[in-house]
Amino acid sequence: MATSLMQMPKNSLIRGTWGLKPSTPNAPAGCSHVNGYKVDNWRQNLRVIYQCFVWSGTAETRRRKAKSCICHMCGAHLNRLHSCLYCVFFGCFTKKHIHEHAKNKRHNLAIDLLYGGIYCFVCQDYIYDKDMEQIAKEEQRKAWKLVSVHSTGIGEKYTTWEPTKRELELFRHNPKRRKITTNCTIGLRGLINLGNTCFMNCIVQALTHTPLLRDFFLSDRHKCEMQSNSCLVCEMSQLFQEFYSGHRSPHIPFRLLHLVWTHARHLAGYEQQDAHEFLIAALDVLHRHCKGDTINDNGKKTNNPNHCNCIIDQIFTGGLQSDVTCQVCHGVSTTIDPFWDISLDLPGSPTPFWPLSPGGDGSTVNGENHLSGSTTLTDCLRRFTRPEHLGSNAKIKCGGCHSYQESTKQLTMKKLPIVACFHLKRFEHSAKLRRKITTYVSFPLELDMTPFMASSKESRVNGQYQQSVDVLNNDNKYSLFAVVNHQGTLESGHYTSFIRQHKDQWFKCDDAIITKASIKDVLDSEGYLLFYHKQFLEYE
Amino acid sequence: MNKEARLKATINQKLTETGERERLKELLRAKLTECGWKDQMKAQCKEVIKEKGLEHVTVEDLVVEITPKGRALVPDSVKKELLQRIRAFLTQHAS
Numbered sequence: 001m002a003t004s005l006m007q008m009p010k011n012s013l014i015r016g017t018w019g020l021k022p023s024t025p026n027a028p029a030g031c032s033h034v035n036g037y038k039v040d041n042w043r044q045n046l047r048v049i050y051q052c053f054v055w056s057g058t059a060e061t062r063r064r065k066a067k068s069c070i071c072h073m074c075g076a077h078l079n080r081l082h083s084c085l086y087c088v089f090f091g092c093f094t095k096k097h098i099h100e101h102a103k104n105k106r107h108n109l110a111i112d113l114l115y116g117g118i119y120c121f122v123c124q125d126y127i128y129d130k131d132m133e134q135i136a137k138e139e140q141r142k143a144w145k146l147v148s149v150h151s152t153g154i155g156e157k158y159t160t161w162e163p164t165k166r167e168l169e170l171f172r173h174n175p176k177r178r179k180i181t182t183n184c185t186i187g188l189r190g191l192i193n194l195g196n197t198c199f200m201n202c203i204v205q206a207l208t209h210t211p212l213l214r215d216f217f218l219s220d221r222h223k224c225e226m227q228s229n230s231c232l233v234c235e236m237s238q239l240f241q242e243f244y245s246g247h248r249s250p251h252i253p254f255r256l257l258h259l260v261w262t263h264a265r266h267l268a269g270y271e272q273q274d275a276h277e278f279l280i281a282a283l284d285v286l287h288r289h290c291k292g293d294t295i296n297d298n299g300k301k302t303n304n305p306n307h308c309n310c311i312i313d314q315i316f317t318g319g320l321q322s323d324v325t326c327q328v329c330h331g332v333s334t335t336i337d338p339f340w341d342i343s344l345d346l347p348g349s350p351t352p353f354w355p356l357s358p359g360g361d362g363s364t365v366n367g368e369n370h371l372s373g374s375t376t377l378t379d380c381l382r383r384f385t386r387p388e389h390l391g392s393n394a395k396i397k398c399g400g401c402h403s404y405q406e407s408t409k410q411l412t413m414k415k416l417p418i419v420a421c422f423h424l425k426r427f428e429h430s431a432k433l434r435r436k437i438t439t440y441v442s443f444p445l446e447l448d449m450t451p452f453m454a455s456s457k458e459s460r461v462n463g464q465y466q467q468s469v470d471v472l473n474n475d476n477k478y479s480l481f482a483v484v485n486h487q488g489t490l491e492s493g494h495y496t497s498f499i500r501q502h503k504d505q506w507f508k509c510d511d512a513i514i515t516k517a518s519i520k521d522v523l524d525s526e527g528y529l530l531f532y533h534k535q536f537l538e539y540e
Numbered sequence: 541m542n543k544e545a546r547l548k549a550t551i552n553q554k555l556t557e558t559g560e561r562e563r564l565k566e567l568l569r570a571k572l573t574e575c576g577w578k579d580q581m582k583a584q585c586k587e588v589i590k591e592k593g594l595e596h597v598t599v600e601d602l603v604v605e606i607t608p609k610g611r612a613l614v615p616d617s618v619k620k621e622l623l624q625r626i627r628a629f630l631t632q633h634a635s
Contacts, residue, residue, distance in 0.1 A: 055562075056556070059557075059559075062556055062557050062558070062559055063557050065556055066552070066553040066554075066556035066557045067553065069556075070549070075545075075549075076545070077548075077549055077552050117599070124598065124600075125598040125599055125600070126598075126599045143562075144562075
């Protein structure tokens, strides 16, 4: 199976196995001078050296290292200290003390106490013997495990990627390399409209430009367990291959459309559908297919949907907290529900809109433009997370009072997804009429979700948000990367999307036509679906 | 060894004994990756390799060329943070 080679990291340049003997991949990478060392119980001896002097994990080895690891000639602990592999001698590399020792005693191997590299004085360079490298890696991992228990926030030690034998083979058989420059258009491709399928095309554009999703698929991380050919995740994988193939002609997504019709019957047919509905349906099918479970004839899922850790959940699932406060005893009942998107009401909708933040006081929570009176995304979010009196017609059974009482309800974000999708509810389908709300809502390039978090709730007084001191928390900062727009009316309309290619390069995707767009074009657009990506990713 | 060198050695001993040295190294590694210093250094290394030729270049060539540039390019904020950590450690372990 062909793998996407342009994603290979650039550090595969210098490794012993790579450069020295390309014609015989199985030859040992080191030098022949190590053979003199590799006798008797050399493996155990080497391990001891690593444990005691290079990566000391236990308190005892650390104490010993602290005391003994100094140059035998000048007493310094700096200067790239090396240890002789044949005897107990420590010497500076920079001051050539270890070189002197090597020459005098004819001990031609030494180990760097800082990084564990093996130096051969005959070859006059560091060598990479496969057996010794293996021991080094194991000892490093062992020691790290012991040290890291004492510190929070540092998990598995980061090791650079090293190609396996199979991967090296693939490199040799596929010599073509693709260079990613700041201006390259790789990943951009038009999509043919198959008959009112622009609702699908714009979502596909957004998904293929979601960085984490792209990385997942381009690294071939999906292992399909479905028996039939109808796995949507496999099709997505294929789609990414098409988008990053470098072909400039538009792609015809007929297989994707067919799969969508198969798995989301309510979207079948050639009528115009809602892009937001398609997004949710697509995420749902992908989520189900990711788990690799086979859905039996009854349509029952075999796995618990609440404990999924598939890529869709990892990227898109957030937690919405709902707090219902009893107005009598002030007891709070909290529930947390998963969400893939946040649907926001707009002014002009039947339900009254929260008073707008006054345009005149110059308050710019997220750097949005307050053209006097225009609504911002932040306004909508503020409204979404405001406490709401449920009224005397909607009394809640209070667990504290043991009776029905009036209450207030408030929604806040408990857990933010890596990709936050905001859905501006522009399509009104009430009993009376169906119409589109075209009110302009301004949205920012960078968004800070801190004010809308459950943890920020306490800092709100009288519904007015007070700037939290927690400005240093980078975890809630987002960047816009895709916008889906709808032009026209409910009866006849057209979807297009803007997607971000590199840091500040935006492109407009109108089915098969891709054009360069300015940031102003993007921010001035009406906005229907807004896709934001977390700026900083933390390890779990 | 003069007084300053002895002080340095003592501090280093304490850092090594407690394992703090390793933790600081990891912290530094993370900070230097975050701010792009690591990528800058990689690029510099590639230049040296191109110059000297893949078959002939040694680690020593790289060390000699890269070390001064590397030292100069460490951001002040990173230096400050590490110094702060070390100071805090020393205050904690003052004897």
